[in-house]
Amino acid sequence: MSSRETGGTNLDVLEPRGRQVLRFGWATRLRHLPPGLAASWCLVLVVMLWAAAPDLFTGYSGTEGVPGEQLRAPSEEHILGTDGLGRDLYARIVYGARYSLTGAFVAVAVGFVFGTLLGLVAGARGGWLDAAIMRLVDSMLAVPSLLLSLSIIVLLGFGTINVAIAVGAVAIARFARLARSEVVRVRRSDYVEAAFGSGGTFWAVLRRHVLPNSLTSVIALAALQFGSAILAISTLGFLGYGAPPPTPEWGLLIAEGRNYLSRAWWLTAAPGVVVVLVVLAADRISKSIQRTAP
Amino acid sequence: MSGVPLLEIDDLAIAYEVNGRDQRVVHGVSFRVEPGEVVALVGESGSGKTTTAQAVLGLLAGNGRVERGAIRLNGTDIAHWSQRRLEAIRGTVVSLIPQDPGSSLNPVRTIGSQLAEVMQIHRRGDRKAIQARVLDLLTRVGLTPAEMRAKQYPHELSGGMKQRVLIAIAAALEPTLIVADEPTSALDVTVQRRILDLIDELRRENGTAVLLVTHDLGVAADRADRLVVLQEGRIQEQGPVKEVLATPRSAYTQRLLSDAPSLAKPRPQRAAPREDDLAIVVEGLTHDFPGTGRGAAPFRALESVSFTVRRGTTHAIVGESGSGKTTAVRSVVGFLKPTAGRILVDGVDLTTLRGEALRRFRKHIQLVYQNPYGSLDPKQTVCQIIEEPLLNFEPIPPSDRLRKVRDMMHRVGLSESFLERPPRALSGGQRQRVAIARALVLDPRVLVLDEAVSALDVTVQAQILALLDELQKALGLTYLFVSHDLAVVRQISDTVSVMHKGRQVDGGPIETVFMRPDSAYTRDLIDAIPGRAMPVLASPPIPFQG
Numbered sequence: 001m002s003s004r005e006t007g008g009t010n011l012d013v014l015e016p017r018g019r020q021v022l023r024f025g026w027a028t029r030l031r032h033l034p035p036g037l038a039a040s041w042c043l044v045l046v047v048m049l050w051a052a053a054p055d056l057f058t059g060y061s062g063t064e065g066v067p068g069e070q071l072r073a074p075s076e077e078h079i080l081g082t083d084g085l086g087r088d089l090y091a092r093i094v095y096g097a098r099y100s101l102t103g104a105f106v107a108v109a110v111g112f113v114f115g116t117l118l119g120l121v122a123g124a125r126g127g128w129l130d131a132a133i134m135r136l137v138d139s140m141l142a143v144p145s146l147l148l149s150l151s152i153i154v155l156l157g158f159g160t161i162n163v164a165i166a167v168g169a170v171a172i173a174r175f176a177r178l179a180r181s182e183v184v185r186v187r188r189s190d191y192v193e194a195a196f197g198s199g200g201t202f203w204a205v206l207r208r209h210v211l212p213n214s215l216t217s218v219i220a221l222a223a224l225q226f227g228s229a230i231l232a233i234s235t236l237g238f239l240g241y242g243a244p245p246p247t248p249e250w251g252l253l254i255a256e257g258r259n260y261l262s263r264a265w266w267l268t269a270a271p272g273v274v275v276v277l278v279v280l281a282a283d284r285i286s287k288s289i290q291r292t293a294p
Numbered sequence: 295m296s297g298v299p300l301l302e303i304d305d306l307a308i309a310y311e312v313n314g315r316d317q318r319v320v321h322g323v324s325f326r327v328e329p330g331e332v333v334a335l336v337g338e339s340g341s342g343k344t345t346t347a348q349a350v351l352g353l354l355a356g357n358g359r360v361e362r363g364a365i366r367l368n369g370t371d372i373a374h375w376s377q378r379r380l381e382a383i384r385g386t387v388v389s390l391i392p393q394d395p396g397s398s399l400n401p402v403r404t405i406g407s408q409l410a411e412v413m414q415i416h417r418r419g420d421r422k423a424i425q426a427r428v429l430d431l432l433t434r435v436g437l438t439p440a441e442m443r444a445k446q447y448p449h450e451l452s453g454g455m456k457q458r459v460l461i462a463i464a465a466a467l468e469p470t471l472i473v474a475d476e477p478t479s480a481l482d483v484t485v486q487r488r489i490l491d492l493i494d495e496l497r498r499e500n501g502t503a504v505l506l507v508t509h510d511l512g513v514a515a516d517r518a519d520r521l522v523v524l525q526e527g528r529i530q531e532q533g534p535v536k537e538v539l540a541t542p543r544s545a546y547t548q549r550l551l552s553d554a555p556s557l558a559k560p561r562p563q564r565a566a567p568r569e570d571d572l573a574i575v576v577e578g579l580t581h582d583f584p585g586t587g588r589g590a591a592p593f594r595a596l597e598s599v600s601f602t603v604r605r606g607t608t609h610a611i612v613g614e615s616g617s618g619k620t621t622a623v624r625s626v627v628g629f630l631k632p633t634a635g636r637i638l639v640d641g642v643d644l645t646t647l648r649g650e651a652l653r654r655f656r657k658h659i660q661l662v663y664q665n666p667y668g669s670l671d672p673k674q675t676v677c678q679i680i681e682e683p684l685l686n687f688e689p690i691p692p693s694d695r696l697r698k699v700r701d702m703m704h705r706v707g708l709s710e711s712f713l714e715r716p717p718r719a720l721s722g723g724q725r726q727r728v729a730i731a732r733a734l735v736l737d738p739r740v741l742v743l744d745e746a747v748s749a750l751d752v753t754v755q756a757q758i759l760a761l762l763d764e765l766q767k768a769l770g771l772t773y774l775f776v777s778h779d780l781a782v783v784r785q786i787s788d789t790v791s792v793m794h795k796g797r798q799v800d801g802g803p804i805e806t807v808f809m810r811p812d813s814a815y816t817r818d819l820i821d822a823i824p825g826r827a828m829p830v831l832a833s834p835p836i837p838f839q840g
Contacts, residue, residue, distance in 0.1 A: 190669035198683035
């Protein structure tokens with residue numbers, strides 16, 4: 001019995017990572033999830049459900065007010081009170097999740113796809129193409145991101161999707177930089193050279209080795225950008241560049257609540273807190289992905 | 295011997311906490327070190343030798359813990375002392391020579407100030423006295439002129455010089471025990487000899503005892519008084535070096551001894567292949583790297599190197615770091631375009647090929663890398679890794695591909711249960727077998743092995759060398775074997791080129807080069823190989839002129 005025990009221990013010392021993966025299933029890993037991370041995932045899940053099926057979470061409409069119920073304080077009937085037009089604030093936040101989340105998804109997708117592509121080409125090709133792409137990226141980073149987003153919106157016009165594209169375009173530079181540095185790191189590794197040495201073509205090696213191995217950090221950045229995208233979209237919504245009223249977009253909710261700040265502070269505070277929580281959760285999740293990267 | 299030993303380790307058990315579970319890596323180890331004695335702690339990776347040495351200094355990793363047993367220094371148990379109490383004795387009573395000189399010095403401070411630091415911490419004299427002592431120590435370890443060296447930064451020194459600085463730091467306060475954790479593993483063999491000589495000298499002068507942690511039985515045989523052989527956290531055998539090596543009692547020590555490469559173990563003679571059947575011809579190979587900085591002269595890494603390799607034989611390229619051996623093989627496999635010279639592989643001049651033609655030709659010549667941890671894609675499975683080269687050429691149906699992969703795995707001695715495993719679930723030796731299988735799956739005619747066994751433990755190294763020998767016989771392969779280890783080279787190659795500073799200083803059949811080297815450098819290299827004091831099991835020693 002004792003000899004079997006020690007045999008296992010010795011193997012663990014030699015192969016700590018490999019053995020763990022073999023031994024721990026999903027259930028065990030879920031139980032070992034840090035509480036902060038678990039809470040973050042729950043929060044993101046709830047917000048996603050809000051976006052998918054808002055009517056399951058509230059009986060009120062997100063856009064139509066009830067006459068005579070204006071500016072009620074939080075109560076049992078209206079958990080977060082009502083706004084100046086008698087609309088339930090909780091319902092507006094729940095319905096607004098759809099706009100904020102779609103916007104964030106589109107923004108991250110735009111940044112992720114174009115940024116990774118640029119970084120991949122720059123890092124893998126090198127030479128003048130690398131220099132050209134990276135100088136372009138540098139000049140994009142040199143312009144303040146809000147200013148850049150505003151200029152793009154002015155070109156594209158107002159609206160939820162246009163705002164998302166504008167926010168995503170700003171993120172392209174960040175994705176491109178990270179993707180390039182990862183690609184350069186992976187390209188220098190022996191297994192990539194070995195793949196070329198065994199007769200691999202440029203694109204085959206890129207697809208089989210460089211892309212899968214450089215993507216983990218980029219995905220972590222995507223999670224992080226998801227949080228900042230929500231923040232940026234809310235900012236633009238707050239400034240009035242996003243969806244027009246009465247869309248219950250979160251940034252717009254904060255802007256509208258501002259008018260009643262002295263009488264009904266919760267109208268500004270509640271959507272603000274939701275934005276902050278979602279951003280923090282995205283940040284925490286991003287960190288956990290980052291940690292699994294080699 | 296005095297009554298109280300300098301260091302006495304008594305039934306020491308150490309565990310690391312991993313994922314909330316204690317994993318014991320040292321199981322009840324006991325040994326002692328007398329004043330002025332050199333005790334070698336020998337074992338393979340994972341044997342717990344470094345963990346034991348770290349425990350002596352109280353420098354276990356954060357998750358490590360002494361579970362039971364005692365570490366008595368001059369009769370006092372220090373196993374459970376606080377870090378603060380230990381700080382008082384580190385440097386003054388026990389000190390450490392770390393393994394990797396490259397990362398053990400602070401890159402932004404001069405070596406003089408780093409050497410002075412240890413004396414300032416322990417308040418040994420005023421600034422002037424310390425400065426004088428720094429210069430004295432630097433001279434003592436052979437870093438002259440000391441005034442100039444003291445003002446230099448670590449990046450201005452070579453690996454051997456950095457190790458000398460670390461030895462000076464360790465010896466600065468004249469401790470009674472120095473723990474040397476693989477002090478020469480990262481160094482070239484001639485540098486290794488000088489560093490070990492230096493440690494020997496300091497020991498003789500100051501009467502310091504040394505606990506030498508090493509994986510190299512040859513080093514232990516040459517330098518130690520007593521030997522402690524560790525395996526998987528348990529002592530297999532201990533005793534005076536000569537006794538243990540002459541009559542090893544444990545089976546493990548016997549295996550270590552027989553697996554250790556040695557100059558006295560030449561490879562068995564084989565039928566000589568035809569003289570004119572040449573697999574590789576290298577003529578006047580020269581390679582310049584562009585100089586760094588504006589207008590800098592190009593750096594010549596290789597200067598008209600020429601050698602030929604007959605089909606089915608093994609040619610070794612030997613040299614220390616910076617000798618140009620890696621540049622040479624990278625040119626031979628077509629990763630570098632040489633500045634001048636010709637490389638003929640099977641009669642085709644590789645230097646004229648480019649683009650698609652070069653890609654097609656890669657099929658015939660394959661490279662196995664030094665580090666099996668970096669040469670396999672962590673995201674692939676063993677099956678995908680071995681199969682990949684087949685996807686690069688004419689399409690083969692998936693069932694045939696899988697059959698070829700299985701055949702290859704069988705050939706290199708891997709069971710089929712490995713097929714779907716990722717590389718991280720494999721040991722170093724198993725990974726290197728996968729790398730060899732990947733190289734051979736295209737049926738190449740030439741296999742280039744770039745330090746392919748240097749990163750492996752001796753027993754695994756012996757297994758891989760045996761595998762290579764077997765594959766050569768079965769498949770008629772030609773090997774180009776790059777190594778810094780002359781003992782290994784002596785064991786497996788037919789012909790050899792000795793490289794030094796980009797030039798070939800010696801070359802020819804292995805017997806000729808080893809018995810009657812032409813150049814002083816080759817002689818120096820052969821003399822520096824550790825393990826002269828090691829007896830050879832199973833084969834009679836060959837007379838050898840030093």
